[in-house]
Amino acid sequence: MKKDSLTNWIKSGSPWIWMNAGAVSIAVIMTLGLLAVIAVRGMAHFWPADVIVADYQVPGSEPRLLAGERVQAEQVPRARLAASGLPVAAEGGEFMTRELLKVGNREVYGADFTWVVGEWLSNERTPRNIVVLERREWGNFYGELLNVKEGDNLVAEGEAAWDELQRRIARIDQLHGQISHLEKVDIGRINHGLERLRLKTRKLELEQRLDAAAQAELDAERAEWDAEYKTLEGRLASLYQDFNRDSIGVRTLDGRELEISLGKVVRAYQPNAMSVPQKLGFYGAKIWEFVSDEPREANTEGGIFPAIFGTVLMTIIMAVIVTPFGVIAAVYLREYAKQGVLTRIIRIAVNNLAGVPSIVYGVFGLGFFVYVLGGSLDRIFYPEAAPAPVFGTPGLMWASLTLAILTLPVVIVATEEGLARIPRMIREGSLALGATKSETLWKVVLPMASPAMMTGLILAVARAAGEVAPLMLVGVVKLAPSLPLNGNYPYLHLDQKIMHLGFHIYDVGFQSPNVEAARPLVYATALLLVLVIATLNLSAVVIRNHLREKYKALDH
Template sequence: MKTKEQNLKSWFKSGAPWVWMTGGGVAIAVIMTLGLLAVIATRGLAHFWPADVIESTYQVPGESPRVLAGELVQSEEVPRARLKAAGLPVDTEGGEFMTRQLLKVGNREVFGADFSWVVAEWLSGSHTPANLLVMERREWGNFYGYLVNVKQGGQLVAEGDGAWAELQQRLARIDELHGQITRLEKKDIGRINHGLEALRLKTRRLELEDRLDAAAQADLDAERAQWDAEYKVLEAQLIELNTAFNRDSVTVKTVDGRELEISLGKVVRAYQPNAMGTLDKLGFYFAKVWEFVSDDPREANTEGGIFPAIFGTVMMTLIMAVIVTPVGVLAAIYLREYAKQGALTRIIRIAVNNLAGVPSIVYGVFGLGFFVYVLGGSIDSLFFAEAAPAPTFGTPGLMWASLTLAILAVPVVIVATEEGLARVPRALREGSLALGATKAETLWKVVLPMASPAMMTGLILAVARAAGEVAPLMLVGVVKLAPALPLDGNYPYLHLDQKIMHLGFHIYDVGFQSPNVEAARPLVYATALLLVLVIALLNLSAVYIRNHLREKYKALDH
C-alpha cells in the first residue's frame, strides 16, 4: 500500500500540478483582462447616463445657507481631522468620519467651476424637482436651473407651461442650422480656401521659374476672380445662417434666484432628467454615445465627441500596415530564401530581434530627425519650393507618423514571416522545382501562399503594438486638436502632410493636460475603452483573413 509521500511524488511525476499551475495562470490573466475592461467600461459608459439632479440647501456652520443643484459624481468617507485641517468649521464631537460628496454644479459663469465638494451632513432638504433644467452648452459647460421664458430677437415668445415645448422646437431648428453652417464652412468654403491656396502656390511657382508673363497673370486673375465670386455667394449665405442661428434666446434662473439670458446658438440640448422615464433615459444615453463616437470635440476636448481621433487612429494604422507588410515580407524572404546562411545573416537576425525591444520614443526621435527634417525637408526643397518658408512635408504629419510606426513594427513582421517560411515543408519546394517551376515561381505560387497565415500573424502583432503607441507620435504628427480630417474632397483627397488626432494621445491630453480634471476623468475611461475596441476590431479583421488563408491552403500541408 502506497504511503502519502509516494502518492505525492507520483502526483508530481504525472505532471498534474503543472497543468493546474498553467490553467490557473490563464484563468488569472483572463480575470484581470475582463476586470480591467469592466472597470473601464463602467466608469466610461456611465458618464453618458442622464443622472438625476439634486436640489439642496447647503448650510456651512457660521455661514448663511445657500441653495445648490447638481449631479452627484462621487461620495467618500473622510476623517473629521482632515476636513478641519482643510479649514472647514468641523465640530470635533461626533463620529470619526464624515461624508464628502462631489457635485457637478455647472453654471461656470456663476460659480467659477463646474464641480464643488460639499459635506453631506450639511445638506438638507434634498429633492429632485421635475422641472429642473439641464442645458448642455457649446462652451461654459452645463447650466442647471429653471426655464423662465423663450425669446426671438429679444421679443417674448413663450413663458410658463408652454416655454418647454417651444424651447425644444427651437433647439431642433438650431441643430439643423448648425449642421448647415458646419457643412458650409468645412466643405464649400474649405474647397474655395483650398483652391485659393493652390492658386497662390501656382503663382509663386511661376515667379520662381520666371514664367509669370502677362498672359499667365491674366489667367491667374481670371481664376482668382471666379473663386472670389463663389466665396461672396457663400459668405452671404453664411451671414444669413449665422443671423438665424443667433436669433433666439432663453431666460433661465439658477436655483438661488439669479436670472441669465443665454443665446440658443450656444446650447446643444436641454433636458429635464428628473422628469425622464427609463425609456427616455435610454434614448438619451444612446444619443450621447453616438455623439461621442461621431462628433468633433469641444471645450478643450472635455465635451463633444472624438471622431477625428478615431479616424486618425484607423487611417494611420491602415497606412502603416500597407507600408510595413511588403517591407517586412520582402526582408524575411531575402533572409530566408536568398541570403547565404552565415555569420552575417545571423548578425542581421539578431539585430532585427533587438530592434523589437528598442523603446518607442527612440523611434519617434529617429522619425523626427530623419523623416521630418531630412527627408521631408528635401522633398520640400525639390517639389514644394513655392510654399517656402512654410513647410509642406518638412513638418510632422500623417505620412511620417505612419512611417515611424512602420519602422517600429517591421521587426515583428520579419520574424513572424520568417517563421512561416521555415515551416513550409522542403518536399513541396523540391516537388515544384522538379515539375519545372523556377525558384521565383515556387516562391510566389507555393511557399508564400502557405506562409500567408504567418504573415497575417505578424501584421496582427504589428497593428496591436503600433495602434496603441503614443510617445513617438507626439513627435511626428499627432496633435491635441485637428478637427479637419486628412481625407476630404479636395485634390489629392488624402493629405499625407496633414497633422492628425489619435486616441492614445487624446487619452494622455485629456487625462493629464486638461484644465478641468473632474470633467475629463470619465472621458479618459470612455476613450480608453474605445481605443481597445478599435484595436480589437482591426485585429479581428486580420484574424479573419488569416484563418481564411489557413483554411484555403491547408490541403497543401498533406
C-alpha cells in the first residue's frame, strides 16, 4: 500500500515541484546572503570606528605607543608568525591573534595600515580627546589637537581649539565649493571657448579663408575670453589665499608635533567622544559623500558620483541605440523575410553572437568604431584638430555602441519571440478591415509585442551595465571627474571618456596602491552597482507591466 502511494505521488509530479521549489529557495538564499555580505562589509566602512590607544611591545625590544582603528583580526598558526621573522616563543598555544590596525599618519609612519600581534598589545584604552582628521591627501591623521592658527597668529588652543576648528572647517568647505565651481564651470567654459576658437582659426587656415578681417574678428573674440579669464584668475587667487590661510597644530600619540593646513582637511571628528546619534549623523553624511562627491586619493577616498553618472548615461545611450536596431531586425526576420535556409542561418548566427566573449566585442569596437569609423570622422569633419583625435579615440559614444552590438542578439531574440506569440487572426482581422501591412505592423502588432521588447531591453541593460572588459578598450578610464554632460556646447560630449562602476571596482580592487584602504570600497561600489542595475531594470519592468496590461484585452 505504501509502495503504491509512493508511486502515485511520484507520478503526480509533486517531487519535481518540491525539487524546483527547493532549488529556487537555495538560489534566493544564496543571492540574498551574497548581497548581505557585500552590504555589511561595504557599508561598515563608513561607520566612525573608535580609535584605540595601546602599548605594543615586541619581545626583546622597547615598548611603543600605537593608536588607530582596529580593522580586522584573525587567528594564525604560531609557526607561521615565527617563520615570518617575528620573535615568537616556541611555548604556548598553537594559534596567535594577528590584528590589522589603521594607524594613518602616512607622512610620519609611511603607511596607513600595520599588522600587529594581539597578544603583544596591552593597556588598551579609547581616550575621548583623540582627533581624526580626514584629509584630501595623505589619508587620515590620528592624534591630539593643540591649537588653531590664522596665518602666523594663534587663534585658539587647548579645549577652545576644537570649536574653533569646526567653524573654520565649515568656512573651508564653502571656499572649496566656490573654488571648484570657478575652476570647473566658469574657467572650464572659458577654456572650452578658447579651444573652439583655436579650432576655428585652424579650420580657416586649412580652407585658406583666414584673411585680415577674419583674423581681426578672432583676435577680438580671443581678447574677450582673455579679459574674462584674468578677472576669474584674480578671484581664484584670492580664494586660494583665503583657503590656505588657516592651519592647526597637532601631535601624534608618540609625541611628534606637526602643522597641517586646514585647506587639506575635509572633516575633523572625535569618534571616541561621539554619541550614537552623532555617529548615525556622521554615517549618513559619509554615505551621501560616497554617492555624490568626486573620488580622491587614487579612488580610495571620497565619492564615486562620476562613475555612477557614467554608468547610467552610457546604459541609457546604449538602450536608445540597441532598441530600434533590435526591433527592426526582429520585425524583418519574423514579418518580412522569406522563411528558409538563409533565415535559419541568420537566426543561428544571432544566437551564436550572444555567446561571444565580451572582450571580443571590445577588440571589435576598438578596431572598427575607434580606429576606422572614428578616424574617418576626424579626417572628414575635424581636420583642424589633427593630429589630436576627436572621435578617433575611445569615448562615450564608442563604449555605448560597443555595448549595443554586444546586447543586440538579446533584443532581437526577445522581440522575435514576442512577435511570434501574437495570434495570426489579429493580423488577418486588421487586414480584413482595410489596413495595410505596414499599418497593421505599426498600430497593432508592435504595440502588442512591446512587453517582449521591454523584456529584451531589461536583459540588455542587466548585461551591459555590468560589463567591464570591452569598456577598458573603448572609452572607460580610471579617473574622469569632469562629466560628459555639462553647459558647454554641444552639452552632451560623446567623444569624452567616462568612469564606470564596474571598472572602478576592478581598478580599486586590483590596481590600487593602497589595497587595505581600497578593500571596503570594493564591496560598497559592488553593492551600489547592483542597486543601479536593479533600479534600471525595475524602471523597465514597470513600463513593461503597464504595456502588458494595456494590450491584454487585444491579446484575448
